[in-house]
Amino acid sequence: MQQKHLLNKILQTLIEYTNKKDKQKINYNSLTELENKLDLTKQDNLEDWDQLFVWVEKYLKYSIDTSNPNFVNRMWSGANLPSIIGEIITAFTNTSACTLETAPVATLMERYMIEQMLKIVGFKNGEGQMTTGSSNANMIAMMIARNKALKEVKKQGLFKQKTLFAIVSKDSHYSLDKAANILGIGTLNLIKIPTLKTGQMNTLILEKEIDKIKRQDGILFFVCATLGTTVLGAYDSIIELLKIKQKHNFWLHGDGAWGGSAIMSPYLKDKFLTGIEKLDSFTIDFHKMLGSNLICNFLLINHKKLLLNSCSGGDNSYIFRSEENDLGVSSLQCGRRVDSLKAFLDWKFYQRKGFANRIENYYKLAKFAENFIEQSNELEMITKRVSFNVCFRFKTKDIDPDIFNKKLRNELYTKNGILLCLSYIDKKPLFRLLINNVYTNKEKLIQLFNSIIKTGMSLKLLRINS
Numbered sequence: 001m002q003q004k005h006l007l008n009k010i011l012q013t014l015i016e017y018t019n020k021k022d023k024q025k026i027n028y029n030s031l032t033e034l035e036n037k038l039d040l041t042k043q044d045n046l047e048d049w050d051q052l053f054v055w056v057e058k059y060l061k062y063s064i065d066t067s068n069p070n071f072v073n074r075m076w077s078g079a080n081l082p083s084i085i086g087e088i089i090t091a092f093t094n095t096s097a098c099t100l101e102t103a104p105v106a107t108l109m110e111r112y113m114i115e116q117m118l119k120i121v122g123f124k125n126g127e128g129q130m131t132t133g134s135s136n137a138n139m140i141a142m143m144i145a146r147n148k149a150l151k152e153v154k155k156q157g158l159f160k161q162k163t164l165f166a167i168v169s170k171d172s173h174y175s176l177d178k179a180a181n182i183l184g185i186g187t188l189n190l191i192k193i194p195t196l197k198t199g200q201m202n203t204l205i206l207e208k209e210i211d212k213i214k215r216q217d218g219i220l221f222f223v224c225a226t227l228g229t230t231v232l233g234a235y236d237s238i239i240e241l242l243k244i245k246q247k248h249n250f251w252l253h254g255d256g257a258w259g260g261s262a263i264m265s266p267y268l269k270d271k272f273l274t275g276i277e278k279l280d281s282f283t284i285d286f287h288k289m290l291g292s293n294l295i296c297n298f299l300l301i302n303h304k305k306l307l308l309n310s311c312s313g314g315d316n317s318y319i320f321r322s323e324e325n326d327l328g329v330s331s332l333q334c335g336r337r338v339d340s341l342k343a344f345l346d347w348k349f350y351q352r353k354g355f356a357n358r359i360e361n362y363y364k365l366a367k368f369a370e371n372f373i374e375q376s377n378e379l380e381m382i383t384k385r386v387s388f389n390v391c392f393r394f395k396t397k398d399i400d401p402d403i404f405n406k407k408l409r410n411e412l413y414t415k416n417g418i419l420l421c422l423s424y425i426d427k428k429p430l431f432r433l434l435i436n437n438v439y440t441n442k443e444k445l446i447q448l449f450n451s452i453i454k455t456g457m458s459l460k461l462l463r464i465n466s
């Protein structure tokens, strides 16, 4: 097929897909049904474009439409159109953002976006890079902190060194456990501090743990403030952590994968991120609350040259010509996907103001959702909302609520095309509602809650009758 025909065909396929989208339900197929429908082992003719498009059709037909407001399962949903355009162009121009030579425009766009983000966050003399997501960004931040604490560790490893300790709250993201493993810290030396009722790290306990580390002659090299915890949406207090940092001199990182988007709104920044400009590093995912196409992340460092010092290595003379211009030198990857175009297009299109309006609206909708639940006879909040996250479940009296709510979620997905997120607080299952879809509004939320209530009531009746 000619390239031109191919492009027309893709366009036509996408238009049909968009027109056919079920506005009410998202797809559900059991694994066996899906395996049968896909029939992946089917043998194709050699280089047959028609057959190729049959696979494309199948992919589109049986995948989940994450832009549907009934998809309330993750921290992201259908992506912003400018970033989708960026993704398409990126795929078409297929290059790696590791050298200026192979990716001149992407390099400049990445640099430009990093400058924008450094300004917004308030890192005056900082640096940054786009990484493969906040999991990776958390690890790179921890690695830089480790290498700063032990000057020779890059060359000599951790052998015969004092024990290094990192501290996070018990509600921090699991990527920090992975980072402790990868970086040779050891997951037992990643100390998890209990949280207050608000979900914030308990800094009194933190100070006691720091004393314990000192008594053991260990080195506390890294503390992570989670800025929007995964389930509750809690923001650790940057101000309190900064005071403790002054006494104990550790690297203070902010994991803003989810809640870091509050930075876009001056109002929400003041509410949740006061003191952010004094952190040592900060990660924010544009692919979560801000809606850019997956993956789109910025890791920002409030120092210079540390990315280069920590991430560079080996004989790279075959590829790099300039430490300054080849972004790959300071990256852990060799091939680097171009993520800057989608971030740049979203940024130019929506601008900070557009993103601020968006997340302020999400914040208001989260309040609205909480009020709705509190006024409902059938639903209950599991904990008070502290920011964007709404944790709730269906009330039951004589039925085990844990079993019931899991069953309800299953019923909502398999029969009603609504995919909720099942999370846990203290082993208690609940529904975590995150509003991150530009198509969600009050009416859609009411519809969603009414479907949950209706399905829950029928399930309750069935249970009572059986």
Ligand SMILES: Cc1ncc(COP(=O)(O)O)c(C=O)c1O
Pocket: 075, 132, 133, 134, 135, 136, 172, 173, 175, 226, 228, 229, 230, 255, 257, 258, 285, 297
């Ligand atoms: C608080 C927090 N940090 C980090 C991550 C990981 O981000 P990513 O999916 O970009 O690796 C998540 C993802 O859910 C998160 O909630």
